[in-house]
Amino acid sequence: MTNIPAYIKDLFPTNPDWLYHPAAIDSNRLPAIRQELASIYHQIPDRHKWGSTTFNMVDDQKIIQDHCPVLCEHLQQMKILNWLSFIGFITVNPEMKFPMHIDNNPGEFEIALNIPVENCHDSYTVWYNAEISKKSPVPYIKTIDAEVENTAMLIDEASAVEIGRFSADVPAWININVPHNLVCSHDLIRVGATLRFDGLHRLWDKGSHIWSQK
Numbered sequence: 001m002t003n004i005p006a007y008i009k010d011l012f013p014t015n016p017d018w019l020y021h022p023a024a025i026d027s028n029r030l031p032a033i034r035q036e037l038a039s040i041y042h043q044i045p046d047r048h049k050w051g052s053t054t055f056n057m058v059d060d061q062k063i064i065q066d067h068c069p070v071l072c073e074h075l076q077q078m079k080i081l082n083w084l085s086f087i088g089f090i091t092v093n094p095e096m097k098f099p100m101h102i103d104n105n106p107g108e109f110e111i112a113l114n115i116p117v118e119n120c121h122d123s124y125t126v127w128y129n130a131e132i133s134k135k136s137p138v139p140y141i142k143t144i145d146a147e148v149e150n151t152a153m154l155i156d157e158a159s160a161v162e163i164g165r166f167s168a169d170v171p172a173w174i175n176i177n178v179p180h181n182l183v184c185s186h187d188l189i190r191v192g193a194t195l196r197f198d199g200l201h202r203l204w205d206k207g208s209h210i211w212s213q214k
């Protein structure tokens with residue numbers, strides 16, 4: 001995609017040249033998968049510690065397997081369960097907007113599988129051509145049991161020009177190292193899950209025919 005800012009290729013040489021692809025998640029199984037993910041989300045202790053808009057990480061594979069049998073079976077069929085590193089839960093409260101950012105994990109997690117959980121209607125992942133901000137990152141990430149450092153880079157929002165958007169109500173692979181944020185046009189608290197797989201972007205050309213919709 002030609003609209004991706006040129007500096008992104010310099011920072012992340014293996015970053016894909018696309019922004020999103022609808023994921024090959026079976027629509028018959030999606031309601032059960034969403035319920036499973038919600039059951040993890042609602043037992044994360046202290047999940048609003050950093051405020052009402054948050055990114056919570058769950059990387060305990062036992063918790064994921066115990067709560068999400070349908071999801072894990074689906075990921076197994078897609079041949080990506082073994083690469084699952086963690087599930088992030090992105091809560092967006094209308095009173096506290098989600099900042100534009102680059103996830104910034106060069107070589108590790110450059111794409112994500114996002115799955116809607118609660119109130120994801122009228123909600124979009126939006127990408128921008130924009131400069132990196134000089135401000136420090138915001139401390140909005142924690143794991144289920146321990147704090148970890150936030151490695152996201154913030155974006156100079158005044159420089160941002162939208163280059164694409166996709167509904168956050170549809171399971172999708174998204175490019176997380178191009179400046180992006182989440183935009184909601186309703187006043188409900190929105191929860192989405194974002195699944196991260198070690199190094200999967202490097203296998204995209206080989207595996208995308210099973211992972212994404214044609």
Ligand SMILES: [Fe+2]
Binds near residue numbers: 103
């Ligand atoms: Fe992100």
